[in-house]
Amino acid sequence: MDKNDKGKSGKAKFAYDGLDRTIHEKARLSILTSLMTHPTGLAFGDLKHLCGLTDGNLSRHVKMLHEAGLVNIQKGYENNRPHTTCQITSSGQKQFLEYVAVLEQVIRDAAPAVKDSKKSPRLTPKPA
Amino acid sequence: MDKNDKGKSGKAKFAYDGLDRTIHEKARLSILTSLMTHPTGLAFGDLKHLCGLTDGNLSRHVKMLHEAGLVNIQKGYENNRPHTTCQITSSGQKQFLEYVAVLEQVIRDAAPAVKDSKKSPRLTPKPA
Numbered sequence A, B: 001m002d003k004n005d006k007g008k009s010g011k012a013k014f015a016y017d018g019l020d021r022t023i024h025e026k027a028r029l030s031i032l033t034s035l036m037t038h039p040t041g042l043a044f045g046d047l048k049h050l051c052g053l054t055d056g057n058l059s060r061h062v063k064m065l066h067e068a069g070l071v072n073i074q075k076g077y078e079n080n081r082p083h084t085t086c087q088i089t090s091s092g093q094k095q096f097l098e099y100v101a102v103l104e105q106v107i108r109d110a111a112p113a114v115k116d117s118k119k120s121p122r123l124t125p126k127p128a
Helices: A025-037 A044-051 A055-067 A089-120 B026-036 B044-051 B055-067 B092-117
Strands: A071-078 A081-090 B071-080 B081-088
Touching: A025 A044, A025 A055, A025 A071, A025 A081, A025 A089, A044 A055, A044 A081, A055 A071, A055 B044, A081 A089, A089 B071, A089 B092, B026 B044, B026 B055, B026 B071, B026 B081, B026 B092, B044 B055, B055 B071, B071 B092, B081 B092
Parallel strands: none
Antiparallel strands: A071 A081, B071 B081
């Protein structure tokens, strides 16, 4: 570890405190990326297909995102059948942007190592 | 949702199956990024500071990464005191590279929306 590893602020360089667990969880990251790229909202069925989730899992995670204020749920009817639409909120959009900025930092941090390892596969690790 | 949303393979476009949960968990992502950028290994204490983790949390996550074959743990002595070193394995390095490629995909998928929302904050969401 060299002296640059502490970072300018003296904080843990690789702690990634901005990786909010509400957003970072894989299924919720899928849902939010889908909704972020469809800001006018998505029908529950379309969201399900985009994320590759089951009805139950999608419902559970959308509910969590709604409770966290990141997603709005609109329940209505279309052709006399129940029709649910999900839409990312302004706060959800803001938090997603902050989250993506941290992901970009992870990639920047890893970049030199990624570049090196693509050039020459690493030495065999010492036995544990 | 338009026809491009299904992706070329017909798979769910935003499912991100490559976001392996072993690596994606925030603390383990910190540990692996630290070890990836220090391929000759890191002392347990240095790793702890880089990741901003407690002894207990670091031990628990390093053990999980070791059991998954991503990290080697070397226990020894330095100046008559116990000294543990962690090092990413070749397999860990390979899996980390695959994981980072998926992160890059998330960022590429989100990029148009990120760009738009930076230009003009989104309309007020419809009430739920």
